[in-house]
Amino acid sequence: MVFVGDVYIKRDDPPSMLTSVRSVLRDADISFGNLEGPITDRGEPLLGKPIAGVHFQSPLNTVTALSDGVFDVMSLANNHSMDLGPEGIMQTVEVLDEANIQHCGAGADDAAARMPAIISRGGSRFAFLSYSSVFQPGAFPATADRPGIATVRVHTAYQPSPRVFEQPGSPAIPVTTADEVDHETLMADVRQARDVADFVIVSWHWGISQSYRKIADYQVDLGRAVIDAGANLVIGHHPHVLQGIEFHGDGLICYSLGNFAFDRESPHFDSETAILTCRVVNGEIDRVTVIPVLINDSHEPEIVEGDRAGAVLDLVERESAPFNTSVIRKNGIAVLQPAAAPAT
Template identity: 30%
Template sequence: MSARRVGPFARAALVSLVAAAGACSGPASAVLPPPRVSSQAPAPAAPPAELTPQPAPSDLSQKTATAPADPQPETAAPDDLSPQTAKRPAPTTPLELVFVGDIILGKYRLDAYAPLFAADADPFAAVADLLKADAAIANLETPLMHTRPERSPIYIGSRFGADKQAARALVGRFAALGVANNHALDLLTAGLEQTPAVLRELGLTPVGEARKTGDVVQVATLERGGWRVALLAATTWLNRSPAPGDPALAVFKTGEMPRRLLPAVRSARATHDLVVVLLHWGQEYSEGPDHAQKTAARRLLAGGADLVVGHHPHVLQGLERHEHGLIAYSLGNFLFANTDERSRESGVLRVRYLPGQRCPERASFHPVWLGEAPGFTPAPAPAAQAKEIAKHMQARSKLLRTPLTRDGDALVLSGWSCPPEPDPKAM
């Protein structure tokens, strides 16, 4: 067939047909990668209406994780607030929040169980004054059951678990506990389901609990002195994959945290005075965050969060002041069976807010030293240890361009310049 010349009008029609065909095929970014399991769990392809988790592998020697369903895309907060939100009076008194690191209440050793403290003991007695605040918040790395099994139901190196009686040690010290972490399935389905129930029965608020239906990213609310504080939690991996039918946890890669969490952050921003995000992430025994963590934390603050608090590395990492907010990348251990001398360095982070302000009036870090085996209980750090802890925290925070100044035994961060409340439609 001989070639023919195409006139200008025919050429325009051809261009229009090609463009329409490309639009029907959709952008390349709409094609999600297949699901896979890794220590930094990526998001799977969008599942059908009923999500069926993959069965747990028979070989549990590797750290594995299963990511939950992809939530809705990021959306801005609604243009108008509900009448109930609009009528809610603003806080009139300051708010002080306290944050600490990882807590376990007991662990399995081979075929035996080792509690970290006696049934009638108070492991937090020595730090009671440091924990006094409107609300104290920690990461609970011990799944709970009403009655704990005598032997571990799984076979991995570190296996944690405790019963309701042991969890009573948290009452009167803490208001909320993050439960989205890599040990959430150490007591299998029973522990995954009973942990939030036990905490609620004790008057404590679970943050990041597993869910059978709905979005795995959820907001827990603390109300203190007229303040409404939103709490969210997520983890980057699990020790084992969930069993079929297990409730799903918020398990995401570090780089995916902003995309997965910001819709809930923005929604909470419209109905809460503060938004706090608890993240179980990072590398164990690393003294600082990686680039992905820093980027994710800063994006969460820019998108509406006020505080980002990290756990899992078992050692202290630096504090970072970013715009109006504060990032604590890792607060180390707080009650833990320590395996490394560095992990005995701990601390209490106190953050104080004034009414009508999202940036802290003052943040202070108070050095804590974890005791000897078998209790490893926290106490205000003796002079020598306090000096070393302060030195380490100042150096690690300086790398994040956040100077900490000494005020007695504490390290202090103050002098925020509070920006105007951002327009949710612009975030």
């Protein structure tokens, strides 16, 4: 399987976005990405978003870049999926269905949004779940009678720095915890997916963007919790930068794969990104690699070699080191492994 981060395509020739990477995506048994925003010509821009005017909308011909085996399944749970309201997300579902691209994380109601996409390959069944913890309350979550996305609410509190009296004005320390009801629902979803599949992937739109590389404590807690509940792999996105990769138990957590193909400018976006590959044997992770990718000036991902590849892998290694992940470089890619335990 291959996994990439955020995909937002808005151009006259959509397939041109993926020219350099198309063969890698097509050659995989399963290819996955996060569709950042609706593919639609319906609906009205959602009012009241905190960043006024930031609405993502891709034209209907965008699906020509994603179809014909380029992507097998896409996540729809993110903070732009509902930018054109219920009509926009439901047309996106229709467009993907017509193109035979499976999807997860959004639907006509809460049950549909939380329903896993199931793909069978090599005699095994793979279940894909998708959630967002970054969203506009009220308008984005699917309910029993309204289209939307699958969400996991997170509560934020702040505690003083232990040196606040010694150093007045010290920044407060954020403390983030999952909503108890959503946490229980999430665990039940994972367990149910595990009952019907041999391998479970959880896609998660989470974390903090705006070039802020710190991973919030709720991400570590929830990422490990879903692995403990039966998931094999967590694929994170939203920060628009690469973040660390952690082995936990028999599973793997990628906190952010960054942007991958993104037709939008921002000083907070990195050009470094990656294609994560995961070989699965008998329902277990057998080998994990990172293919280094840089996003060019036309917003297109390009697989790179030499020093350019080395810079991307340096970033992966630096961000993954706190999670005790070894990055072993071989022939221009990186093989990821849990670091060996120290000798006793």
